[in-house]
Amino acid sequence: MRVVHLALVPLMLMAGMARAQDFLSCQLVPGWTQSEAIHPYTAENLYDYKDGGAEGYLIYGFAGMRSLNCKLGENTLTIDVSEMNDADAAYGLFATNRDPRAPIAKIGMGGQVQPLSATFAKGKYYVEIVVNAVDPNSDHTAELTALVNKMVQRMEGRETPPEALAWFPTEDQSKTGVVPQSVLGLKELKHGYVAKYKQGQAFIVVEETPASAAAVLKVLRQKYDGATDAKVGDEAFQAKAPYLDGICIFRKGRTLGGYANMPSGQEAAAQSVKLAARIP
């Protein structure tokens, strides 16, 4: 039995590779041809390709990247497919790299297609496509849209953004994102989600247990002189914090949330009530 299992391993690996090759192909766009072998990258050698930008991938939980160059006439096309540790990481990388002045399209979990580039995330994959065109003013939106759609069809994985992003109130919201480390610049808030608003920003951090969430809340409260109780969720405080202005942080079960950069702690608490009501 064990022999059978071992014999299956290479086949399974090959099947996985075949799926990856299936959506990483120049032939998905008519006329484009592969100009060189696919370049694989790991955390160790990503610096060789992305220079200091590599850190931005690694911090989100980077498993590997495959990069493919295609050619059509004088124009070249580079497709970078990053495999992240999970779908939230892939979405997070997309969200941090997206053009905040352009809308997010329904491509996988989210994507953007522009005249010379496209990005999207689906499942644990984050994809960046760049056209290096002889005419920098040329518009390749149609080709890129077709390519992206074909890649999405061939990819497996989640097609909805992280659930927590839907908990943020949407009124006056300008941007949402996944923060891989130190939400609000506070090391105690290890990993979470943020939403930027016309005024202030909201955050959500999901802890392992209600007890661990309570412990984090206690530590944070001790940071700020003059913190007072607020009536939000299971427990909360509001304060005036250095660099974060009016702040309110609450706990609801094992979830921490709140608002920062508001004019006062009271106003942060008032907004936090709305956020807490949306958290299951």
Added chain:
Amino acid sequence: MNSKTTRRNFLSTGLMLPVVGAGSSLGLLNLSAQTPAGSPLKLSYKTLGKTGLKVTSVGMGCMITSDPSVVTRAADLGITYFDTARGYQRGNNERMVGAALGSKRKQVVLSTKTEARDKAGMAKELDTSLSELKTDFVDVWYLHGKSSPSEIHDDMIEALQLAKQQGKARFVGISTHSGQAQLIPWMVQKGVFDVVLSGFNFTMENTGVEQAIDAAAKTGMGVVAMKVMAGGARSQKAGQTMLTTLKWVINHPSVATTIPSMTDMSQLDENVQAMGSTLTAEDHRVLAGHLKMIAAEYCRMCGECDGSCAQGLPVADVLRYVTYADGYGQFALGRERFLQMASEHVAVRCENCPECTVKCPFGVKVQMRMKRAQELFA
């Protein structure tokens, strides 16, 4: 390592300027909960080569900073060197840094980088950078991520010079993660570069990288160090050792400033504290112990082994492939790269050599690692 202690400690001590009550003098809010514990905040300053720019020995790499409050506070605390790049987060990082620095922009040294490969593209990127950073000029403008002189064309140098003439960049340079031993001497010889931003940390002591950096600094080129934590020393448990690697670099006489990444206020506080401390005998012991621990497997990519294998193996490459599998769990990738080597190299079996001709100057057990690769991949 110890032989340099006295000289470096002397230099760092001499350059250290106490900034008593920095928080209040800068009009900060109550920082009592977040400022470093202990006695007065100390910032150490150095001069960035012939540029004459005074920089704190710890600067800030903004690449992975997600909350602008960390950048703002770093500037308030007195850090004077901030680094970003056009390509970071597809331009979003420059925008964040520009907004976070705000009115403090002119009080700090601001650097960014371009990946464009021709004169027109570089000029366009610089204009975009200036717009996003909300400034009329950058203090240092780098060609981003070069590892060989062959990657740098004359029109790129013309674009750098033009930017200086136009007042859009005060000084220019190159950022590099690899190939420094060849690239930096070329930069010095070329005579048109003011600053080099290089990967540099304690694992590179006595390598070609350090020699190149020392030589460049002697000619007046400003040296900025990145990758200073040598791959995550901050994750070590003991608080005392967490910043030892950073302390090693900021105490290096050829390095003017460093750009460790910082994502939160606590890291910022730790790094600021590092400026106020010298490299102790205990620090040296910790670094030496760490080097000893990794020596048998850790390739510093110094290039000393090039051409020394009797069978012609590209030793450094094979070491990297085996690290893919053993260090990163990427067996498939390691095997794929191994099998992409020339067939005569794939066929080599180290047990057939009576004695290994490759002698790593840093103690990597080359034959053992080659055999490991052959067992895994061949």
